Amino acid sequence: MKIMVVGGGGREHAIIKKLKENKDVEVIYALPGNGGIAQDAVCVDIGAKDIDAIVNFAVENKIDYAVVAPDDPLVLGAVDALNKAGIECFGPVANAAIIEGSKVFSKNLMKKYGIPTAKYEVFSDISEALEYVETAPIPTVIKADGLALGKGVIIAETREQAKDALHSMMEDKVFGESGSNVVIEEFLTGPEVSVLAFTDGTTVKPMISSMDHKRAFDGDKGPNTGGMGTVAPNPYYTEAVAAECMEKIFLPTVKAMKAEGREFRGCLYFGLMITPDGPKVIEYNCRFGDPETQVVLPLLESDLLTVMKAVSSGKLDGTEVKFSDKSACCVILASKGYPTKYQSGFELTLPATDSDTEIYVAGAKKDGDKLLSAGGRVLGITAVADDLKSAVAKAYETADKVGFENGFCRRDIGKRALEEA
Numbered sequence: 001m002k003i004m005v006v007g008g009g010g011r012e013h014a015i016i017k018k019l020k021e022n023k024d025v026e027v028i029y030a031l032p033g034n035g036g037i038a039q040d041a042v043c044v045d046i047g048a049k050d051i052d053a054i055v056n057f058a059v060e061n062k063i064d065y066a067v068v069a070p071d072d073p074l075v076l077g078a079v080d081a082l083n084k085a086g087i088e089c090f091g092p093v094a095n096a097a098i099i100e101g102s103k104v105f106s107k108n109l110m111k112k113y114g115i116p117t118a119k120y121e122v123f124s125d126i127s128e129a130l131e132y133v134e135t136a137p138i139p140t141v142i143k144a145d146g147l148a149l150g151k152g153v154i155i156a157e158t159r160e161q162a163k164d165a166l167h168s169m170m171e172d173k174v175f176g177e178s179g180s181n182v183v184i185e186e187f188l189t190g191p192e193v194s195v196l197a198f199t200d201g202t203t204v205k206p207m208i209s210s211m212d213h214k215r216a217f218d219g220d221k222g223p224n225t226g227g228m229g230t231v232a233p234n235p236y237y238t239e240a241v242a243a244e245c246m247e248k249i250f251l252p253t254v255k256a257m258k259a260e261g262r263e264f265r266g267c268l269y270f271g272l273m274i275t276p277d278g279p280k281v282i283e284y285n286c287r288f289g290d291p292e293t294q295v296v297l298p299l300l301e302s303d304l305l306t307v308m309k310a311v312s313s314g315k316l317d318g319t320e321v322k323f324s325d326k327s328a329c330c331v332i333l334a335s336k337g338y339p340t341k342y343q344s345g346f347e348l349t350l351p352a353t354d355s356d357t358e359i360y361v362a363g364a365k366k367d368g369d370k371l372l373s374a375g376g377r378v379l380g381i382t383a384v385a386d387d388l389k390s391a392v393a394k395a396y397e398t399a400d401k402v403g404f405e406n407g408f409c410r411r412d413i414g415k416r417a418l419e420e421a
């Protein structure tokens with residue numbers, strides 16, 4: 001079979017490595033992939049948002065199955081366009097991807113169907129929004145409606161910060177049209193859990209839970225990033241919490257989408273907070289998380305391609321999705337200065353890995369025989385072990401052998417999880 005994976009980060013590298021375990025897979029094309037993914041797939045210089053070129057490539061190369069991994073092409077309708085051209089795909093169609101593409105949509109969906117989430121108001125008029133934050137409880141959370149590279153959420157600790165955020169989103173349009181509408185919501189507290197779930201629109205099969213580490217520096221300090229590391233499973237996601245999430249969040253969400261005529265087939269990502277009042281939805285994503293995928297997929301024992309095809313053909317109910325009872329840790333090596341200003345082009349030397357360790361390449365390009373850093377998040381080093389403590393130790397042991405002069409990582413990935421466990 002010929003497979004095509006749209007995207008080019010660490011998440012896509014992890015998906016590609018897992019898909020390769022299927023013996024029927026002859027070749028995987030990555031659009032655009034990256035210099036490290038090139039070890040495992042044929043990289044094609046087509047951007048993930050160039051829908052026409054993606055469809056042409058798939059048709060010309062007689063692709064048997066496509067996986068669209070990033071949010072942008074999903075929201076732009078890549079799966080709709082590929083399906084229309086006769087290409088079977090993993091990922092939601094655009095009218096379902098809106099669950100991530102519009103926070104106003106997802107908040108209204110949750111309100112309509114009684115799915116637990118933070119209380120909120122929606123504003124399209126800046127003077128009304130400014131007036132609202134004069135009396136709103138502080139801290140308050142301000143979210144741009146549309147996609148904003150994971151940066152569209154501001155936790156305002158003061159009224160001044162809230163007003164600044166509103167000016168920059170709604171007036172200065174720092175996130176473009178994504179900030180035309182904003183959601184202002186209640187600040188929730190509690191540990192966060194990420195749950196990625198396979199769903200075919202009716203059946204939901206959650207994957208192993210995970211914990212992201214979003215802030216740039218140790219001790220959850222510094223700016224928000226795309227994610228500096230992950231562990232799985234997440235110790236806060238107990239069996240009781242999982243049962244409550246299934247009953248009050250996962251099944252109701254999938255049912256609600258279907259009832260709205262927006263059947264969701266793909267990976268639905270639930271960003272949850274375990275508040276004193278029970279689990280609540282912080283955000284939905286219409287795709288695999290990054291770097292959650294880099295700890296979840298190494299623990300998947302079932303064949304990924306088989307599961308994906310069951311999802312896209314509506315047959316998930318009869319398909320086993322089995323996870324190992326081991327633990328995994330992924331440590332991200334990022335360029336110094338990420339997530340704001342950083343330089344690229346530094347040589348990367350990767351140590352040998354064993355069967356329990358993977359190096360996923362998020363941002364790198366080839367230069368002859370050399371691999372050079374290219375981007376903010378550069379590598380994700382994942383280790384799998386019988387327990388979380390060993391997985392964390394092994395991930396750092398491998399990360400410390402990587403040659404990357406301009407790199408940095410957090411030293412406390414998994415610390416909070418280990419304390420809780």
Ligand code: AMP
Pocket residue numbers: 118141150151152153155185186187188189192214224271282283
């Ligand atoms: P998001 O990009 O939506 O995942 O939000 C980024 C981060 O902001 C989340 O991982 C949370 O840590 C935090 N956050 C978002 N919404 C809230 C909220 N209502 N209360 C507290 N923290 C929040």
Ligand code: GLY
Pocket residue numbers: 150212226227285288289290291292
């Ligand atoms: N790690 C969070 C995300 O993928 O959005």
